[in-house]
Amino acid sequence: MEIAVASGKGGTGKTFLASNLAIFLERKLGGAVAVDADVEAPDLAIALGGVDEVLSRREVWESAKASIDYGRCTGCLKCYDACMFDAIAVEEAKPRIIEEYCEGCGACRIVCPEKAVEIRETLTGYLSVIKTIGGIYAVMGDLEVGGRNTGHVVYTAREEAKKLAEKLGKNFIVIDSAPGIGCPVVSSLSGAEVLIVVVEPIPQSLQGARRVLEVAKAFRLRSYLVLNKYDLNEGFSERIPGELGLEVLGRIPYDEEVVESYTMMNPIILSNPGGRIGRALEEVFENLIELGGLSRHG
Incomplete structure (x- = not known):
């Protein structure tokens, strides 16, 4: 099963969510391969704890x-x-x-x-297969400076992830999409079955989520909502589910622990699963299992 995490706007916390989701699925439901589909500014490896080993790196000529x-x-x-x-x-x-x-x-x-x-x-860019320090396998697209055809690079990364997941016996592919609704996002969503839309309580994030959902409708994805930093404006946060018409997987509060986890390259679901953010993430992922129909068989 392919699960895409998108936002429609940068800085909402989708990479934070996608990285912790990949680790959760690896530990609880038979494993996951992560895909960094933000090929213009890839950073999923940092959120996953850093690179332990580069298994392969090849050029993409598209x-x-x-x-x-x-x-x-x-x-x-x-x-x-x-x-x-x-x-x-x-x-x-x-x-x-x-x-x-x-x-x-x-x-x-x-x-x-x-x-x-x-x-x-x-030359369009590069495709790398890595293993992180935390043991997660990931496929990273990296666009050549001034390069075009980001959608092709994302498509190639997804296909590589499918082969890797089959080879390793992993049941899930978690795609960390790029911001916005451009070519790389369309390519990220095109083969997914489930979409998690991450929204923070500001108008720009809500509008970005609306646009992503328009794309998702074309692919008939099952879409769910995560409210990140919801307590910065709780009144606005409570309006968002009704505005988007989505079921809420969970609400994650604002906490400087998230910033620290990035700085130390130490995912919260590993470093402090019992803390406030760790518990909120666990609730999101358990609700995803229930509502999204996830199982050990993908």
């Missing part, structure tokens, strides 16, 4: 960029006029590809009368 053969180019600039991404500049009456903007769509190649443009495959 991007395309335009390239100009100046031996053929006559400087007609039809490619410049055709580019919808402002990825072509003009220098000394000749076009120059700005690779950071180029989407590899091929419009420039189509309009070039001299066939001076070709679309070449480029």
Whole structure:
């Protein structure tokens, strides 16, 4: 079973929840493989306690960029006029590809009368399989600087996690999604069965959650709500379930212990399971088992 954790807004606590969920499932329900689907800023390994061993690392070639053969180019600039991404500049009456903007769509190649443009495959990013200090296996996507096609990297990471889970006999895959509702988030949700939406009591977080749920509806996911830092504005927190129409798995209070756990790279569910935050997390996960129909068979 694939469980995605998303928020629609950065900083709500989804990585905190996803990391502790992966550890909980590893200890209680036959194991889990974690996926860091925030390939532009991966940090799940930190929340899981740090990297113990890098088992594999490979390149992902899923991007395309335009390239100009100046031996053929006559400087007609039809490619410049055709580019919808402002990825072509003009220098000394000749076009120059700005690779950071180029989407590899091929419009420039189509309009070039001299066939001076070709679309070449480029490095998108990297895929790493790691084992954390706490014994959790995780697949990490890492986008190349200025890279595009984050959705492809996330898809590749998820497929790698499925193979790893099958090989290791793990029943669950926990996907720590990126913020927002862009390509990496869509790719994160596309194969999941359960979605946990993490919301904090501010309007921006509520609006972000609404947008994520619109995406989730397209994939017919079973969606549940976790209210994080709920006690910062309890009145607003109580409105959120009704606004989103979701069952609440639990409410997690604000506590500096969470910050300390990140600083020390020591997940709370391991370091202090009996504390205020540890108990709140346990309640969330036990409710997920009951409401989401989780079992040792995934």
